[in-house]
Structure formats: structure tokens, C-alpha cells
Amino acid sequence: MTTPAVHTPPAFNRKNLCIAGINLSRKLSGEGSPKDTRHFEIDLRGSGMTFEPGDSLAVLPTNCPELVSEVLAVLGHTGDEAVTDLDGRTVRLREALTSSCAITIPDKKLLNALCDKSPGVEADALRALLDPAQKEALNAHLYGREVIDFLLQFPSAKFEPQEFVSLNKKVQIRLYSISSSLRANPDSVHLTVATVRYTSHGRARKGVASTFLSERVTLDATDIPTFINPGKGFRLPAPEETTPIIMCGPGTGIAPFRAFLQERKATGAKGKSWLFFGEISAKTDFFYEEEWSAHLVDGTLTRLDTAFSRDQTEKIYVQHRIEQAAAEFWEWLEEGAIFYVCGDASRMATDVDKALHKVIETAGGKSPEEATAYVEQMKTDKRYRRDVY
Numbered sequence: 001m002t003t004p005a006v007h008t009p010p011a012f013n014r015k016n017l018c019i020a021g022i023n024l025s026r027k028l029s030g031e032g033s034p035k036d037t038r039h040f041e042i043d044l045r046g047s048g049m050t051f052e053p054g055d056s057l058a059v060l061p062t063n064c065p066e067l068v069s070e071v072l073a074v075l076g077h078t079g080d081e082a083v084t085d086l087d088g089r090t091v092r093l094r095e096a097l098t099s100s101c102a103i104t105i106p107d108k109k110l111l112n113a114l115c116d117k118s119p120g121v122e123a124d125a126l127r128a129l130l131d132p133a134q135k136e137a138l139n140a141h142l143y144g145r146e147v148i149d150f151l152l153q154f155p156s157a158k159f160e161p162q163e164f165v166s167l168n169k170k171v172q173i174r175l176y177s178i179s180s181s182l183r184a185n186p187d188s189v190h191l192t193v194a195t196v197r198y199t200s201h202g203r204a205r206k207g208v209a210s211t212f213l214s215e216r217v218t219l220d221a222t223d224i225p226t227f228i229n230p231g232k233g234f235r236l237p238a239p240e241e242t243t244p245i246i247m248c249g250p251g252t253g254i255a256p257f258r259a260f261l262q263e264r265k266a267t268g269a270k271g272k273s274w275l276f277f278g279e280i281s282a283k284t285d286f287f288y289e290e291e292w293s294a295h296l297v298d299g300t301l302t303r304l305d306t307a308f309s310r311d312q313t314e315k316i317y318v319q320h321r322i323e324q325a326a327a328e329f330w331e332w333l334e335e336g337a338i339f340y341v342c343g344d345a346s347r348m349a350t351d352v353d354k355a356l357h358k359v360i361e362t363a364g365g366k367s368p369e370e371a372t373a374y375v376e377q378m379k380t381d382k383r384y385r386r387d388v389y
């Protein structure tokens, strides 16, 4: 008798990327919305790649071809020159600038080289910022500036093709919270991505990975290098547990909770669930509205509270909804609920944290110090879990 072959799923990681294709790209932001948030479905068939709700997908993007051409033009090269890229491969310069070099984020090596090659008052000012003691001032100066801005600022600085490649950082992966469950969608991984576009210093800019997905990836082409980044701390209770869950996911922060609810429906999870969602307007940005309605009807979702910030004169955010529902929120906490928060780290997560303390103080009758201790205990018990960016 022969021993059956053991199937080991391939271990995809930064060094062994899974090259996937996309089979659906759909705009979630409606007509008239200032945002461009999209739903993507990436084909997993035949890849062997698996994941759990709470994991993220790492995407290795390529740079915008127009930006690459602009950098080449400023450098005075055609792009056909042979170079060794930052992974040691022999490629044309255009390919190195497209796939290997992080041409939007200037490395200090490049800034120093520009100062050396183009001495003068401007180089002196930049060199002063490169002093380690000036880290904050340098960061402020770099905010909203890319490699192209510095090349244009120092036009007399000339670089050989290989020299230029070596002065850049490597293109970095970007993480996206997975917004689907394999139990509900066994052949694909879904993402919910806000396309980053803004203008700074008079130039229109594009976020590398979000515009790679929304503008440059073509349907049915197999050209997205990916791997799964496990979200170890962002896990659901077992389906048979009655632990309630409270999910707070404004904007793209909704992504893991769509995966959670798909998973809970598929596994018939027992506990109650409460979702807080916020976006700018109910009319244009109520992402996945029909899915939440269906989950409310079939009992997968117990309660949904929404905060549409720009539908009235004063801003209404998820934390305001949490505070308005303080009594019930406190009851759920006392029943042992796990509180999950996903989305913007800089403002939302801080304000939601303050709202959590406020609920514990007002509805729970605790002093500020006791509320802090309660939150600390929640963290220790892994009942306050955040995935913020």
C-alpha cells in the first residue's frame, strides 16, 4: 500500500509571493462622493493560499508608469539602460524604477547625493535638515514631497542609471484587511480599499498600492504579488461561544467586520453582534448596505448603528453613536463583549478610545481612574482589540 501524498499548502511570504489575479473591481463610493473606495475580489483558485477572518493581504505594488517616465525624463535616461535592480536582477532601468525602487519616498542616501552633486544655498538648507537632530523638521519637509520634487529642485545633479537605482529604497508591500471569509467565498479574497489621491506642492499625487489596484491592475491578468499577513490579535470567539462582539469600523475599517459577519453566518455563531459603521454620507458611501440589512434580518447581526458625518451641519462620528448608546454598550461589556476597532489610527481610534472610557464612566458609574483600570483589564483579557492604520 502506498502512503497518500501529504498536501502542504505553499507558505507564501515576502520572499515567496503568490501571484494572483483580480476578477472583480467595483466602486463602493457612489456618484457624487468625493471618495473612491473600491471592492476587489482576488482569485485564489489553484493557489493553495488560505486565511482566517482578521488576517490582511499584503500587496506588492508597482509604480505609476507616468511617474516612472517623468523620473526618467528628468534623469535624462531612456529607460533602456541595463541595471541591477534592488533584488539583484539584471533589468532595464524603466523596469527597475517600476517594480523595484520606491520612487515616491526619497531615501536619505539620495538626498545626500543631490546635495553633493548640486552645491549651493538650497543644498545647504537640505543638508541641514539631514542632520539627525533635525528629524522632525526633515519629516515635515518630506511630507507631501516625492523623489521627483527633489530631482526637479536640483536639475544640475546627474546620475548614472545604476547609481540612481542604488540610491532608492525598495518598493514596500502594503497591507489590506481582508473583507471576506473563505467559508462564504472559498475561491477569492476580498478587499475594501480607499484610493489615495491628493495634491501637494502643486502636483497631483497617487498612493502607490491603492492606485495600482484601482488603475493599473487589469481584470483577469495574473499580476498581483501577494501573501497573507496573519492578524493574530484580531480573532473571533469560537462559534459555539456566546460572547457578544462589538465591531467599530468606519470607512475602510469596515473590511474585517464584513469577513467576521460572513464567517459567523457560515458557522452559525451563537453570540450577539453589534456593528458601528461611519462614512461621509448615507446616500453615496453606505458600503455593503444590503449585506448588513440581510444580516440583520437573518440574525447574524443583532444591531447596526451608523454615523454619516457630512449628512448634517455638525459632524456625527461613530464615537458619538457609542456615547448615545452608552447604557446598552455598558450592558454588553458587562456580559463580556469583545470590542474590536478597525480603521484610521490618527484620529478615529483615539476618539473611540475616549468614548469607551466615557461609557464606562457614565453608564458604568466608574471614576476616570476606575474606567482606565477597566479598559486595561479588557486589554489584558483580549476583549479590546484594535487593527488601526
Ligand SMILES: Cc1cc2nc3c(=O)[nH]c(=O)nc-3n(C[C@H](O)[C@H](O)[C@H](O)COP(=O)(O)OP(=O)(O)OC[C@H]3O[C@@H](n4cnc5c(N)ncnc54)[C@H](O)[C@@H]3O)c2cc1C
Pocket (backbone or CB within 6 Å): 056, 104, 143, 144, 174, 175, 176, 177, 178, 192, 193, 194, 195, 196, 198, 199, 200, 206, 207, 208, 209, 210, 211, 252, 253, 255, 387, 388, 389
Ligand atoms: C494592518 C493594516 C490594514 C489595512 N487595511 C486597509 C484596508 O482594508 N483598506 C485600505 O484602504 N487601507 C488599508 N490599510 C492602509 C494601506 O496599507 C495603505 O497604507 C493605503 O492604501 C495607502 O497606500 P498607498 O500605497 O496607496 O499610498 P502611499 O503611496 O503609501 O501613500 C500614502 C502616503 O501619502 C501621504 N499622504 C496621503 N495623503 C496626503 C496628503 N493629503 N498630503 C500629503 N501627503 C499625503 C502620506 O505620507 C501617506 O502615508 C491598512 C494598513 C494596515 C497597516
Ligand SMILES: NC(=O)c1ccc[n+]([C@@H]2O[C@H](COP(=O)([O-])OP(=O)(O)OC[C@H]3O[C@@H](n4cnc5c(N)ncnc54)[C@H](OP(=O)(O)O)[C@@H]3O)[C@@H](O)[C@H]2O)c1
Pocket (backbone or CB within 6 Å): 035, 037, 194, 250, 251, 252, 253, 278, 279, 280, 281, 307, 308, 309, 310, 315, 317, 318, 319, 343, 344, 345, 346, 347, 348, 349, 351, 352, 389
Ligand atoms: N493622510 C491623510 O490626510 C488622511 C486623510 C483621510 C484618511 N486617511 C487614511 O486613509 C485611510 C482610509 O480612510 P477611509 O477612507 O477608510 O476613511 P476615513 O478617512 O477614516 O473616514 C471614514 C469616516 O470617519 C470619519 N472621521 C473623521 N475623523 C474622525 C474621528 N476623529 N473619529 C471618528 N470618525 C472620524 C470621516 O468623517 P469626515 O471625513 O467627514 O470628517 C468619515 O465619515 C485610513 O488609513 C486613514 O487613516 C489619511
